[in-house]
Amino acid sequence: MQATQEPAVKSCPPCECRVVQFLESSIGKKITVALAGLLLSFFLITHLAGNLFLFFGAKAFDGYAGMLERNPLIPAAEVGLLALFLIHIALALRARLINAAARPVGYAAYEGKGARTLGSRTIAVSGLLILAFLIIHLKSFRFIPHETRENDLYRVVAETLRQPLYAAFYVVAMLGLGLHLSHGVQSALQTLGVNHPRYTPALKVLGLAFALLIALGFASIPVYFAFLNGGAR
Numbered sequence: 591m592q593a594t595q596e597p598a599v600k601s602c603p604p605c606e607c608r609v610v611q612f613l614e615s616s617i618g619k620k621i622t623v624a625l626a627g628l629l630l631s632f633f634l635i636t637h638l639a640g641n642l643f644l645f646f647g648a649k650a651f652d653g654y655a656g657m658l659e660r661n662p663l664i665p666a667a668e669v670g671l672l673a674l675f676l677i678h679i680a681l682a683l684r685a686r687l688i689n690a691a692a693r694p695v696g697y698a699a700y701e702g703k704g705a706r707t708l709g710s711r712t713i714a715v716s717g718l719l720i721l722a723f724l725i726i727h728l729k730s731f732r733f734i735p736h737e738t739r740e741n742d743l744y745r746v747v748a749e750t751l752r753q754p755l756y757a758a759f760y761v762v763a764m765l766g767l768g769l770h771l772s773h774g775v776q777s778a779l780q781t782l783g784v785n786h787p788r789y790t791p792a793l794k795v796l797g798l799a800f801a802l803l804i805a806l807g808f809a810s811i812p813v814y815f816a817f818l819n820g821g822a823r
């Protein structure tokens with residue numbers, strides 16, 4: 591009887607399998623969450639820069655918004671942005687749930703409290719707050735008629751953010767965003783290997799400064815409209 595022969599070279603798993611294996615591994619999830627988070631931070635910079643046109647009145651902001659709306663590349667960028675949000679949220683939550691199941695006693699029993707900041711302890715809660723904010727935010731400003739987005743967006747933003755309760759919710763959500771970024775940015779850089787005894791302290795300060803700038807920058811907009819009588823009524 592003939593013995594079955596082992597193939598000389600083991601065939602490597604197909605590409606999709608390697609991607610799945612990578613995303614199933616704990617480090618794969620961490621790296622992907624970190625990369626998506628950093629890319630989302632770039633979006634925040636451009637989004638804040640665009641929103642600052644609100645301080646220059648309806649003509650300036652509607653001119654900017656109309657230009658975006660007519661840009662043929664924007665739909666593809668929006669799909670990419672949605673994918674980044676979904677990947678970041680889904681993998682971060684999955685990693686969190688797997689960790690919680692593996693450590694039912696809770697973090698405090700395992701880690702020195704000194705290393706944990708308010709931002710790191712509240713990262714999941716601030717993430718969920720941002721998710722709730724995003725749903726309300728997109729419903730108010732994104733999923734409205736195309737005509738309005740192209741020609742009359744300033745009026746919609748101003749009327750919405752002049753409502754004190756709405757504005758207060760925005761400010762609270764931006765505090766959550768600041769907390770999230772205060773831990774998220776430096777943690778993402780560390781995960782991606784940007785870690786050196788000489789530069790890490792400076793990167794931590796830069797991460798905190800970035801979080802503060804983004805949170806205060808966005809929060810200044812509802813404060814301007816609702817509490818400082820901003821824009822012509």
Ligand code: HEM
Binds near residue numbers: 658728
């Ligand atoms: C006061 C703060 C903010 C204001 C006034 C604001 C304003 C706007 C406006 C007017 C739009 C619609 C743009 C368009 O359709 O052309 C928009 C879209 C959007 N905003 Fe904001 N935003 C703020 C904060 C944020 C924050 C903090 C995030 C993320 C955490 C965010 C995420 C988004 C996303 C994902 C879209 C959809 C982008 C797209 O589809 O092109 N926004 N925002």
